[in-house]
Amino acid sequence: MSIRNLIDLNQLSSEELDDIVDMAGRISRHPTHYCSACRDKLMATLFYEPSTRTQMSFQSAMLRLGGKIIGFDNPNSTSVAKGESLKDTVTVLGGYTDILTIRHPIEGAAMAASLYSDVPVINAGDGGHLHPTQTLTDIVTLRNVVGRTDNLVIGMCGDLANGRTVHSLCRSMSRYSGNSFVFISTQKLSMPQYIKDYVKSMGCEYSEVRTLEEAIPYLDVLYMTRIQRERFDSVEEYEAQKGIYVLDGKKMSLGRPELCVLHPLPRVDEISYEVDDDPRAYYFQQTLYGMYARMALIIRMTSQHETCAPVKREETPKFTCHNPKCITRFERYLPHLTVDTPKGKVCAYCEHDEN
């Protein structure tokens, strides 16, 4: 089983996803068995915006497999600063290496890169759009820590309106049977309707509450995220409400003994340091499972023996994406590509649907 690109976790079949999750578990138990799995393979990490944590997770994963790494994390010191297109950078680095990992502030950039790369491409975050290896990390952690990914009551707390991490996790966990969700946020930062509709359409239940206290006693999993100060309507509202969404020892005392607390990190102050010593705090182990998940993914994506040119897709000539953050607005040579969804044709790069 080999995977050409990982742009969107939902593009993996259930079999492919299960295969990677299982392999990540095996790696976590016997990491040294895999220390030559990618010997003589070279990965480039193309980070068009700095994200040292994510970059070091990919780098550690590749080095732990016996592979090698090159890359950049500062577009100001690259050919990009001289005006080079994404196409040219990807084409050249795809020639030097065996796999590309790309992080980019613009939506759809990873998909665009995959059109020009002779080697597999991993999306390590494309603006506010997708971050599939974070969700893969979350699933691997649940499988190994909780022991299952179905029949769970999953709380999500923080900025649910803007967090691509929680949106993506909702979609992926809806694929497993018997999961239900509790969304914990202010009114303003509540989960978008299209995610709630999706959850429903997959046969999962959800509820919405305003405080951590009322939700925590019922949860199997609590997924914490950061609320940025500037997301509140006023300083007064921030001061009044911030404590409600901070997880501390007192709130933990309301949780079940089997509770599993996760966080994509970095945290700022939404989890008190006293919680770190609670055996139900799994956010540091989560980063380790993130490295194992990436190891499994890299093995599956570099197992092809030959490089292969990317598949040419048919253009939708008159289509123009209206999302101002879409990569097609910045890289004008890109072909006009669409995908069909229940809502009609949407941009194949950023999946923006108000066209």
Place this chain on the structure above:
Amino acid sequence: MSIRNLIDLNQLSSEELDDIVDMAGRISRHPTHYCSACRDKLMATLFYEPSTRTQMSFQSAMLRLGGKIIGFDNPNSTSVAKGESLKDTVTVLGGYTDILTIRHPIEGAAMAASLYSDVPVINAGDGGHLHPTQTLTDIVTLRNVVGRTDNLVIGMCGDLANGRTVHSLCRSMSRYSGNSFVFISTQKLSMPQYIKDYVKSMGCEYSEVRTLEEAIPYLDVLYMTRIQRERFDSVEEYEAQKGIYVLDGKKMSLGRPELCVLHPLPRVDEISYEVDDDPRAYYFQQTLYGMYARMALIIRMTSQHETCAPVKREETPKFTCHNPKCITRFERYLPHLTVDTPKGKVCAYCEHDEN
């Protein structure tokens, strides 16, 4: 056959150059045969100005040979920022490693570095002076793509006045018999007289034209380069002329089926994207041959079993170089060294001749 330093491609004998070009071809056909050729060797890339593309080409080359890399690409975060001399940095890093690759904004810096390094030094670009591995890349590409480096009609288009890349390629291609050149540029950006004289002195013909259209039907090779907007006399002139030097599908249709289009990259807009799909566009393959060329070079330069102190050269005590961009102006401890040329003694670092 082993090479101590690569400061100037013209310092290689024809046998040495052919040997490297041939080896690069063998590596391109069987890259995995060389994956341990530099095992346990360490290269430092000292980039005193950022050039991510060139640095990643060297890094990929070394890693593909099983070697290891350290280095910097931002002098602001180095000892250099604390006022350390080139001599001290090179001496220390030559102690840590097996080979140094140096990129520097000042002319003659690589030559200066070679005076203090116990290990081989590669010039990866010293200001506007030399960039020998780019020219080596071009030669390796022609040998492998066109099949020969002699009896070619070579067009060069763009900023021929200021481009060290085209100057260097002219000199190197003049060493092979039967080559002729067509220089395509504005009057202001035309090839300098001393290069034209050199070409002539080597028994090669050249002509000069003002448009791509008139030249392209006769070319075996078209070497495109960038014209910077600020090189034109006025905005009006830029607007009027820019299209003349942009290679597009229409101009390509005038070229011969055997035409080989090259470009040192990064491009901005001097080659239209539509040309990328033309089978005569070889600029992306050219970057791959650049990696193979550097692999061959590194193998030849690290094959010595012992480090050896640099050879001391005799000083020309009263000589002072008058080039304000020469490294001797910035690093005052450097010995006064000259080389004899047909024009008389010139600075051994920057080869500037108006002294």
Place this chain on the structure above:
Amino acid sequence: MSIRNLIDLNQLSSEELDDIVDMAGRISRHPTHYCSACRDKLMATLFYEPSTRTQMSFQSAMLRLGGKIIGFDNPNSTSVAKGESLKDTVTVLGGYTDILTIRHPIEGAAMAASLYSDVPVINAGDGGHLHPTQTLTDIVTLRNVVGRTDNLVIGMCGDLANGRTVHSLCRSMSRYSGNSFVFISTQKLSMPQYIKDYVKSMGCEYSEVRTLEEAIPYLDVLYMTRIQRERFDSVEEYEAQKGIYVLDGKKMSLGRPELCVLHPLPRVDEISYEVDDDPRAYYFQQTLYGMYARMALIIRMTSQHETCAPVKREETPKFTCHNPKCITRFERYLPHLTVDTPKGKVCAYCEHDEN
């Protein structure tokens, strides 16, 4: 013999120190024997302030042992910039890797890091506090160049008031019998009283002089350091005195044939370039011994087969460190830890004693 952390060189027993120094000597004689000693081990270099020279010495050391490296050197492009705590960064990176090397501008940061790391921690400099691998480098150099570390007359020249390097070397060399010190500096930049008291308490003699000339004829070792211009009371004083502390050929002519000149580098102008060719100048070899010293240290610190959680230490609840540069002022979750000294309880992080 394995070492958990290296925060302060004085925490090593004499046996541990001798073992590392001996091993560094063996590595310097047969470096290739150790080229697989850390195969499949991964080191992270966490440089919260740039220090390219030190970072490249550690990186070269790890790569020369067959190990691998990740890391950062620019906190602005890391999770740190998003407000992440030292604890979280260290916990996560300790999960990815086998050993951490940390450089930080705040005193006590390396000790703080060691509280949260499941893998060994090396202090690569914590503000003005300690820099143990520099002192280890100095000791390894003396053992290999001079042949002994006892019964030496050691001159130290430059800014002795503010130099953590000379303070640390004084303390370490006082542990060996028969050493005596000559402190060469201006009145204002003279060695602090507590260092002089310490030297005395260890049974070593010292004297203080104002010029290099009067000291140099009697020295076995001359340890040069930089005096920053801004350390002088006025520009006039700087101009008048700077030459007194510059080592040049004339002053070298007053030294004994066995003199060994050291400098932690980078130098600016406190040693003239003409001295570089004097066989008694050992400061470049010193950087090489620094790499060998770090290789020996890394071998000893990664030889444990299992990761082990850091030892929990008992808090001193009401203790607050009054040093404004102490890490406890910046990372508020840190436990209040003290150590007992002859002067009473002092902060366990920065060892500041005016509490």
